[in-house]
Amino acid sequence: MVYLTRLEHFNAAHKLYNPSWSKEKNEEVFGECANENWHGHNFDLYITVKGKPDKDTGFIIDAKHLSSIIQEHVTEKLDHKNLNLDVDFLEGKMCSTENLVVEIWKQLLPHIPADVKLHSVKLYETPRIYVEYFGEEL
């Protein structure tokens, strides 16, 4: 099995805020991330697929094609957006990076070509914080 990773970027605003809690409790739990006027990040998204190199092309997948799939189904919906307000697949969800990778996995999975498998979604929120998801049941 060979693993291929494609890196894409998006930047977005969000806040961590649970609407069923008081403002004070949100500030206690989420600190400065609960700022009601939002804050934002440059996100780096690493999508890894696995498969066997094709005997004619040597590719497991054309990386440009994988890039187009990620852009069409994920980054175009997230880039320069407010994650809490503008993204249909995050509606009603807490906009943590953990939840974001799981939802990105769900968005991508139906569009990954049959001859490769989606292996992982890795998302950097800052150069110092990242989360990974391998599709295990939650």
Place this chain on the structure above:
Amino acid sequence: MHKVAVFRKEHFNAAHRLHNPAFDDATNERVFGKCNNPHFHGHNYELIVKLTGEPDKDTGYVMDLKVLSDIIKENVIKRFDHKNLNLDVAEFKNLNPTAENIAIVIYNILRPLIKEQLQLQIRLCETERNFVEYPA
């Protein structure tokens, strides 16, 4: 005369939007594109503060970088980090928070806090690929 440049790197993340209230909606959309999103977007900003001057004869320092770091944190990072630049930072009430303008604002905040004989230059990276410097 042996001038040396010293640098301190700090970071903050913030939401913003690019919008000129004097333009109509279509012009804002045309000029600023997706950066005009009314719901804002955001960045991890990296701030590099450069000081140029002669090392002090007693300490060997152009400036103690821990002291510089404290000044930047107290006067810039505390006010910008996890904020909405358009809504939460007074300097951008009537100023478009482009990387260019953010660098100028940070320069103007820091200049009076740094010894006059040291040259100050601000480099602000909005993404890994877009960055600005002031003064140019």
